[in-house]
Amino acid sequence: MRRSRYFLPTLKETPAEAQIASHRLMLRAGMIRQSSAGIYSWLPLGLRVLRNVERIVREEQDAAGCQELLMPTVQPAELWRESGRYDDYGKEMLRITDRHGRDMVYGPTHEEIITEIFRSYIKSYRDLPKNLYQVQWKFRDEVRPRFGVMRGREFLMKDNYSFDLDKDGSRRSYDNMYATYLRTFARMGLRAIPVKADPGAIGGDMSHEFHVLAETGEGAVYYDAAFDDLDLSGGAESVARLQGLYAAADDKHDAKACPVPPERLRNARGIEVGHIFYFGTKYSAPMGAVVTGPNGESITVEMGSYGIGVSRLVAAIIEAYHDDAGIIWPAGVAPFPVGLINLKVGDAACDEACAEIYATLLEHSMDVLYDDRDESPGAKFADMDLIGLPWQVVVGPRGIKSGRVEIKERKSGQRQELSLESLFAKLPGELAETGLALLPG
């Protein structure tokens, strides 16, 4: 993409309202635009990141045996009355009336809708288990939205719902999601600690929140120091082992009853990026989600629900990966894997070299942001650092004279000069495969 044509309104100055790094950087990098309190437009660069996060979430959901569907944002109040939550949910739920005077709600979550779908079609125990997910916008009319998309009123969430015949099955579904969540967050470069949590308005009797530790986190978590040395990528450590270790959200933590000795207890702030619930028959019972069992009996299904804050994750990743100059995107979520900087637009040799590199990158399916604007070198470097692309290819008159371009890694700041030939030699191999192997070592 040519920067001169790309809609990327970066800001040199920080908007006054932004209190935390991710909010500041998302505004400055031209990723989002506030529409009203807690409600944002996603501009092209931001949307690219959001889509990348979504993609990883989807891949992990699919790999875990979940199937995607899409439910409506606007839901009939009737279903919420059935579950008993219409009155329970409070002012956080946005209530709307349609032209016929019918009560509707803008969905803050989708247990009611999915249960209604399930009960309409699934009649036999032989069709269980089922696990359905969606990635959909939610609206919760937060009293005090803040920190940009970290706590917006409108937010994008992956939510899924498991249906099982019995508790054991439901427990397997729960643990499956537990491991899936660890893998999902790990793929975005995040270490998320699973902590026992209060199920809150969703209800139920077992629940874990996944917290990315960060000073700007809104919640306090207490955990066994053993977590600091564990592999949380959802692979090596067993779910049972992790669940056996103590970690609790502050509303679940009781200093007197805590099994962890004080010297091993850690207290930190965390960003809640995921939350899983097992709630048994809380919705299936009142809403009549039952299947016929092997002996012809009626069995109320056991349910769980599982949420990942997709839009919040974008902010959480930035909280975890930035420096004074801007964002440092981890592999996989970066809006572009590589940026190309032409330091002297209008100079025939620079223009030509850039055009060649640009075309070659595209040939190898490398999505590249080519800064072809007639700006000062400093402005371009600062801008490129701000938006945090993992790799920068720098083409300037000084290097071109000796037939060389510079490759810079955003994360380490490490630079290396390469001849055009050796750059192109890398393209079919390491670069094209990983998108991230421009530098040896």
Next chain:
RNA sequence: CGGAGCGUAGCGCAGCCUGGUAGCGCAUCAGACUGGGGGUCUGGGGGUCGCGGGUUCAAAUCCCGCCGCUCCGACCA
């Protein structure tokens, strides 16, 4: 929802106390120079001063009401 604060150009702000032609920096536009970390010069454009009412010869400025936004606390992916 309780407490505090702020609304003046795209962004950051000054002006308000003490009423009298709406300003600064950045950004933007035109041209020229420049070219390895937000460069320089010249010239230009852009404002219902959040909205409504009141006081006054005169309101960004004083008064009243409303709306919006932000921050601090109680709730949540």
